[in-house]
Amino acid sequence: MMLNHKQSLVGSVADLLCRVTQNANWRRIIIISAVCVAFGFLVSAITQHSTTIADYSKEQWQWSVGHREEKSVRLPFMWKYLQQNPQIESFVAEDGNTYELSPDAPRWNVLGKKVLILDVDSRLDTSEGTMLNPDPLNRDTMQPRSAGIMNHMLYALRHGYDYRLVRPPNYTDRHGTWVKVPVVKEALKAYDIVVFLDSDAIFRYINLPLEWLMGHWNITQNTLLALPVDIEKRGNHDHKGNTVLNTGFLIAQQSESTQEMFRRWDACPNEEEWEGCGKWKKTFAHEQRAFSEYLRYEYSTGGRITPIPCNEANGSPIPRGNCRGVFVRHYWHNKTETVVELYDQVTSTTIDTLHSLFQREKDRFFVDASHLKYPFRDGDLVL
Numbered sequence: 085m086m087l088n089h090k091q092s093l094v095g096s097v098a099d100l101l102c103r104v105t106q107n108a109n110w111r112r113i114i115i116i117s118a119v120c121v122a123f124g125f126l127v128s129a130i131t132q133h134s135t136t137i138a139d140y141s142k143e144q145w146q147w148s149v150g151h152r153e154e155k156s157v158r159l160p161f162m163w164k165y166l167q168q169n170p171q172i173e174s175f176v177a178e179d180g181n182t183y184e185l186s187p188d189a190p191r192w193n194v195l196g197k198k199v200l201i202l203d204v205d206s207r208l209d210t211s212e213g214t215m216l217n218p219d220p221l222n223r224d225t226m227q228p229r230s231a232g233i234m235n236h237m238l239y240a241l242r243h244g245y246d247y248r249l250v251r252p253p254n255y256t257d258r259h260g261t262w263v264k265v266p267v268v269k270e271a272l273k274a275y276d277i278v279v280f281l282d283s284d285a286i287f288r289y290i291n292l293p294l295e296w297l298m299g300h301w302n303i304t305q306n307t308l309l310a311l312p313v314d315i316e317k318r319g320n321h322d323h324k325g326n327t328v329l330n331t332g333f334l335i336a337q338q339s340e341s342t343q344e345m346f347r348r349w350d351a352c353p354n355e356e357e358w359e360g361c362g363k364w365k366k367t368f369a370h371e372q373r374a375f376s377e378y379l380r381y382e383y384s385t386g387g388r389i390t391p392i393p394c395n396e397a398n399g400s401p402i403p404r405g406n407c408r409g410v411f412v413r414h415y416w417h418n419k420t421e422t423v424v425e426l427y428d429q430v431t432s433t434t435i436d437t438l439h440s441l442f443q444r445e446k447d448r449f450f451v452d453a454s455h456l457k458y459p460f461r462d463g464d465l466v467l
Contacts (some may be wrong), residue, residue, distance in 0.1 A: 129281060137396045150251070170295035172195055177289075177410055183396075188456040190304050194244075198276040199294060200467065201240035203233050203249045204267045205283060206260050206454065215249065216450070221439050223427055228415075231422040232283035234438050237449070238430065239287045241438075243294065246275070248467055249442075250451040254459060258353055258365035264331070264370055266405035266458060269346035270465040272338040282332035286425050294335075297411060301392050304333060308383060310335040310390035312397035314372075315405035328369070328376035329391060332414050341388070349379050350459070361439050 117197050170192065174184040185191070210216045213227040221230060234250060240247035248271070252263040264280055271278045279294065281287075303310045311334040313327050314320050336342060351376045353363040364374040383389050392398075397413050399407025400421065415421045426435070442449055453465050 107353070123427075167241045170293040172296060175267070175289075175296065175300075179408075183410070185296075185299050186302075189299045189302055192298050194293075195277060196244045197246055199240075199243075199245040200271055200275040200278045201236050201245050201247045202268065202271055202278055202280045202467075203236055203283060204252055204264045204280065205229065205249070205251050205462055206254045208251045213295050215439070215442055218443050223423060225437060226426075228419040228422045229283040231426040232286055234435065235286040235290075235422070235429070236281055237427055237438055237442065238434070239290055242290055245279075245294070247449060248451055249449055250465075250467070252465075253454045253456050253458070259370040260363075261331075261369075262350075262353075262371045265346060266460055267465065267467075268336055269335070269343065269350065270460060272336055272342055272346070274467050276338050277393075277395060278336045278338075279337070280334050282414065283418075284416055284419045284422055285333050285412060286422055288409065288411055288413055288425075290429055292411065298335065301390060301396075302387075303337075303390050304387055305337075306387045307335075307337055307390045308339060308345055308388045309337070310392055312392040312407075312414075313394040315394060315399055315407050316454070317384055317405055322373075322376045322380075325369055326375060326376075327394075329389075329392075330414070331372040331375060332416065333392075333397055333412050341383075345379060345383055348382070349375060352378055362428075389452045409420050457462075 091376050133401055140275055174182050176182050187202040208214070208216055211227075212219070213221060213225040213230060215230050215233050237247050237249075239245075250267050252267050254260060268273075268278050268280050277294070278371070298310075301310060311329045314330040316327055322328055327407065336346075348357060349371070352358055353365040355362045358378045361374050361378060364377070367373070380389055394407040396410045398409060399405055400409045400413045400415050400418070402415075402418055402421065415425075430438075451467060456464050
């Protein structure tokens with residue numbers, strides 16, 4: 085926008101000077117013509133220089149300026165860094181590795197409002213540093229959960245997806261992490277794709293569209309649910325010896341089969357279908373372990389369950405196991421890092437804007453369903 089404005093302004097001045105030559109003597113014509121030529125070169129120089137600057141990535145620009153100055157110029161140049169086409173064939177991550185779409189990978193068109201980025205948390209309150217507290221947020225007092233929520237909200241707004249933060253009712257007979265299952269199920273009645281993240285999980289690259297990630301992870305029209313393989317360690321294996329799947333980040337696609345799967349998942353601890361599933365009502369890892377022990381094998385054929393590589397959608401760069409969270413990082417072992425990540429991605433001004441937007445349009449983004457009771461009836465929870 086700024087580049088077009090400069091070109092228009094300089095071009096108009098040059099045009100004006102050239103018109104003057106119509107009423108000037110030959111000496112003035114020579115002088116003014118020289119000025120017109122100079123302005124022409126100026127337009128070309130501005131265009132070339134601005135294009136070159138716009139081509140800097142955030143990392144390159146950081147190398148080009150001093151630390152103090154960099155903070156003041158990062159945001160304008162970061163917008164170029166944030167531009168990304170869902171149809172790109174490859175992406176270079178900050179570790180220098182190139183991640184490519186395979187020739188037979190699905191290519192997803194822009195999904196926009198067909199996608200819901202979803203946070204579900206029954207612990208929400210108005211204490212200091214939280215999303216529901218109207219006081220301005222800052223780095224020193226921000227709760228780690230708030231940083232994760234703001235990362236998810238920013239990602240949704242950046243790509244034109246919908247976003248919701250839901251405070252559901254607590255289960256009376258099982259651990260609080262189970263609440264994600266019925267809420268995602270209800271959300272799938274209104275959206276084609278629902279992406280759920282724990283509040284300690286974040287998108288590493290705000291610019292990288294979900295559509296590209298889905299293609300990279302071979303999520304197809306047949307996929308009901310995609311979720312990362314958990315970290316490889318003792319105790320993280322199901323009864324068949326396979327590494328469990330981690331439900332802290334999941335991509336669910338609406339279909340009748342998906343609705344059936346989530347219904348069975350939510351009912352699993354009642355042991356009407358699977359004896360022994362009641363153990364996971366309160367035993368770690370709750371709904372995650374129930375899914376890995378039972379549901380994954382019921383829907384294992386035809387690409388209906390898509391495992392995502394642990395290194396790309398679980399763990400973090402902090403050494404612990406075999407997963408580094410290339411695209412989605414999960415700080416289950418060091419939750420305060422979500423605040424560090426958020427401030428690494430955006431400026432404090434953007435944080436204030438996001439928080440103000442959330443407060444101003446709370447009815448749009450926040451759903452308080454804590455007064456409802458399970459099981460949900462049709463129409464109880466409308467997202």
